Amino acid sequence: MPASRLRLAGISKAFGATRALSSVSLEVAAGEVHALVGENGAGKSTLLKILSGAHAPDAGAMELEGEPYSPSGPSDARERGVAMIYQEVTLAPHLSVRENILLGSESSRLGWINTRRSRQRAEGALAVLGYDHFPLERATGAFTIAEQQVIEIARALLLKPRVLIMDEPTSSLTQADTEKLFQVIGRLRAQGVSIIYVSHFLEEFLRICDRYTVLKDGLTAGTGIMKEASVDHLVSLMTGRHVADLYPRVARKLGAPVLEASRLARSPRLKPTTFTLRNGEIFGLAGLIGAGRTDLVRAVFGLDQADSGEIAVFGRHEPHPSPRGSWSRGLGFLSENRKEEGLMLNLPVCDNITLTKLEAYGRMGWIDPTRQNAASDRWTAELAIKCRSGGQAVGELSGGNQQKVALARLLEHPARILLLDEPTRGIDVGSKAQIYEIIGRLAAAGKSVVLVSSYLPELLGLCDTIGVMHRGELVAVKPREAWSEPELLRFAVGKD
Amino acid sequence: MTRLLRTVVRKGGPFIGLILVIAIFSVPAETRGYFLTYHNFKIILTQSVIVSIGALGMTMIIVSGAIDLSVGSVVALTGVAAALLIQHGWGPVPTTLAAIAFGGVIGLVNGTAVAALRMPSFIITLGMLGIARGTAKWLADNQTVSYDRSPINSWMTTANPSGHALPAGVWVAIALAAATSLLLKKTVFGRHVFALGSNEAAARLCGVPTVRLQVMVFALAGCFFGLSGLFQLARLRLGDPTVAVGLELDIIAAVIIGGASLSGGSGTVLGSIIGALIMAVLRNGSQQMGWPNYFQEIIIGVVIIAAVFLDRFRRGGKS
Numbered sequence: 001m002p003a004s005r006l007r008l009a010g011i012s013k014a015f016g017a018t019r020a021l022s023s024v025s026l027e028v029a030a031g032e033v034h035a036l037v038g039e040n041g042a043g044k045s046t047l048l049k050i051l052s053g054a055h056a057p058d059a060g061a062m063e064l065e066g067e068p069y070s071p072s073g074p075s076d077a078r079e080r081g082v083a084m085i086y087q088e089v090t091l092a093p094h095l096s097v098r099e100n101i102l103l104g105s106e107s108s109r110l111g112w113i114n115t116r117r118s119r120q121r122a123e124g125a126l127a128v129l130g131y132d133h134f135p136l137e138r139a140t141g142a143f144t145i146a147e148q149q150v151i152e153i154a155r156a157l158l159l160k161p162r163v164l165i166m167d168e169p170t171s172s173l174t175q176a177d178t179e180k181l182f183q184v185i186g187r188l189r190a191q192g193v194s195i196i197y198v199s200h201f202l203e204e205f206l207r208i209c210d211r212y213t214v215l216k217d218g219l220t221a222g223t224g225i226m227k228e229a230s231v232d233h234l235v236s237l238m239t240g241r242h243v244a245d246l247y248p249r250v251a252r253k254l255g256a257p258v259l260e261a262s263r264l265a266r267s268p269r270l271k272p273t274t275f276t277l278r279n280g281e282i283f284g285l286a287g288l289i290g291a292g293r294t295d296l297v298r299a300v301f302g303l304d305q306a307d308s309g310e311i312a313v314f315g316r317h318e319p320h321p322s323p324r325g326s327w328s329r330g331l332g333f334l335s336e337n338r339k340e341e342g343l344m345l346n347l348p349v350c351d352n353i354t355l356t357k358l359e360a361y362g363r364m365g366w367i368d369p370t371r372q373n374a375a376s377d378r379w380t381a382e383l384a385i386k387c388r389s390g391g392q393a394v395g396e397l398s399g400g401n402q403q404k405v406a407l408a409r410l411l412e413h414p415a416r417i418l419l420l421d422e423p424t425r426g427i428d429v430g431s432k433a434q435i436y437e438i439i440g441r442l443a444a445a446g447k448s449v450v451l452v453s454s455y456l457p458e459l460l461g462l463c464d465t466i467g468v469m470h471r472g473e474l475v476a477v478k479p480r481e482a483w484s485e486p487e488l489l490r491f492a493v494g495k496d
Numbered sequence: 497m498t499r500l501l502r503t504v505v506r507k508g509g510p511f512i513g514l515i516l517v518i519a520i521f522s523v524p525a526e527t528r529g530y531f532l533t534y535h536n537f538k539i540i541l542t543q544s545v546i547v548s549i550g551a552l553g554m555t556m557i558i559v560s561g562a563i564d565l566s567v568g569s570v571v572a573l574t575g576v577a578a579a580l581l582i583q584h585g586w587g588p589v590p591t592t593l594a595a596i597a598f599g600g601v602i603g604l605v606n607g608t609a610v611a612a613l614r615m616p617s618f619i620i621t622l623g624m625l626g627i628a629r630g631t632a633k634w635l636a637d638n639q640t641v642s643y644d645r646s647p648i649n650s651w652m653t654t655a656n657p658s659g660h661a662l663p664a665g666v667w668v669a670i671a672l673a674a675a676t677s678l679l680l681k682k683t684v685f686g687r688h689v690f691a692l693g694s695n696e697a698a699a700r701l702c703g704v705p706t707v708r709l710q711v712m713v714f715a716l717a718g719c720f721f722g723l724s725g726l727f728q729l730a731r732l733r734l735g736d737p738t739v740a741v742g743l744e745l746d747i748i749a750a751v752i753i754g755g756a757s758l759s760g761g762s763g764t765v766l767g768s769i770i771g772a773l774i775m776a777v778l779r780n781g782s783q784q785m786g787w788p789n790y791f792q793e794i795i796i797g798v799v800i801i802a803a804v805f806l807d808r809f810r811r812g813g814k815s
Contacts, residue, residue, distance in 0.1 A: 303700070303701060322703075323700055323701055323702070323703045324703035324704075324705060325703075326703070327702070327703040328703075333701060335697075335698075335701055340695070340697060340698075341695070341697040341698050341701055342698060342701070343695065343698055344690075344691050344694035344695040344698050344699070344761065345694070345695065346694050346757075346761045346762060347690060347691065347694045347761060351687060351690070351691065355687070355688075355691055355699070355702040355704070356702045356703050358684040358687055358688070359684055362684075365683050365684045365685060366682055366683055366684075367682055367683060367684060367687065369682075409702070
């Protein structure tokens, strides 16, 4: 085994009465990609913050290349060779690629920036990642999220890091971009950089990681060599349950069509698309990001106006759907973008759950708070939403609980046709399992669901029918039994 | 220690600020004898009516995530218009209704431009600030508009013979504050306004008629501003097209001191009214201390910054 680059032993950290970490150990070798696995709240974030210098541990020892390592802050950690790539891009969108890469470490003399030297350094950092002809002078806001992430990694490389921490780097990447990122990770590993890799997509660990450490409730639940592990093994270490239990298999019968879209189109991303959703059906939509899946469900719900085509809900033709009208006809919509469109973060849980039908909790425009709270309390109890009360601001909850609040809105309404756009994005396995169970129960009760997801196992685990979209077209619709992961992927990338 | 302090500040909020400024002016020898008298509080309340009523409308607009910079001009314009109506022999009630309606129409124009043209409210109302001020001067022919007499003149007086009763303006402000507070807290309309200000996209997704709602908020707030204009007229007893320059900044300051966030989705009527009172007490106290005008302005500036700082601290101290 190669010499250890980073060694943590007996790390503990408490916040008030909450023990976030107790006696956690972690060892990362030089040139190793190490998976840090755990549910939300397992202590991953705290451990990453300790590594990157944002928090100091209460107890325990840290060593970097055999030397004691106790960073005084994030900048000290970076200087000592431990850099972190955050989940959300932290670039200044109006500055150019070069300016962003060199931000804070400009090549300058008496305050004047040496442009040629800057270009060389920025180009050098990008070349390491395999990006040779990057337009250095263009504003970063014009690039895709994947490209912005590359720019961010290049910025971290400028300081020649020995340990690079990546916190859910693929959460907003398409499949193709994820592949490119994996190539970048491979290059970094070949150059001896150690990488600590955090993700909610367990399959990624099997692809790129050498070893893993699993955290559960602030303790080290297991560590080992990735080649000898399986997704099922990781899940059972994380949660204490097996993958097969994640997806509910409830027998259900598909009924009459409830939602029919015919030749629905909206330029530029949605070509004329026809599909039918039946009573009790879970209809999955697979495809790459930007393939038109979100555009399709948004047009059906009336969040965006379709250019042409027809929609019929419960057999009734709807020429101009609007969100307000759609709710009243029994449709419900869950946005893929929880923070920007799904929830009103600084408003209480109870308002977020009941907003679509406030009129129902009183009369003549007045709201009876008792009835409104009762409705909200019912769902926080039923979905096990962890909050102090219905009066707590939803922004203070964890991602999984926020998503359950967003879903509770559709249940309270109650919607009979649920359009769910990436309902499990960015939430932990435990919350995912709960959401799968809710979706399964809804379908068994005769509700119908359109499920847009980039996570193929969940489509295959939950859906009755799966359609794949490619460049704005629904290219194939088949029952779940006729699909496999490679087959879905093949249609999604358009190789046929 | 900070936790205890934070709890105290959270529970008390702007109310503590109000008690503090009152306490400050109750101590010095110059003001001690007069400051804490009923008559002086009557004056403070009367002086705060115009800002308070404006702050009610502004609270709705700020909670909805917008801003209105045209209030001072609208107050001058509705005041001039009301003065002209009185000149033409209109009685107090029709004149009042007309001033409210006029303010409402201006708000309707602001709101329609903001919501339908999808323009920032900052820009639209900055434009309206000029338009309304210019129109006021045009209507008044660049002079003050005087009239013989009107019962309206007594609505803001503190020197009435009975001595004790508060002027009508104060009662109107109190009643409207109660009504607005109920409207924002207890009705579907109010919750929708909060939803709109907190996250417009999410509100739209939930079926809130965001365009119509934004127009309604501006129009309703405009009615309040029209009424402020009428009380401005009652105080001056003539229509002055150059009055109330910068009034909107006092009003916005009152709402912010009261704990509302400029990014929308939070704010309370009680807080805004207390904010208006804090500023009225500061003005009144400074005058009695014999402090020059510029000194008052500096103090009020400091108070605005301190209030927002305290509000941050109250919400968990994150910068």
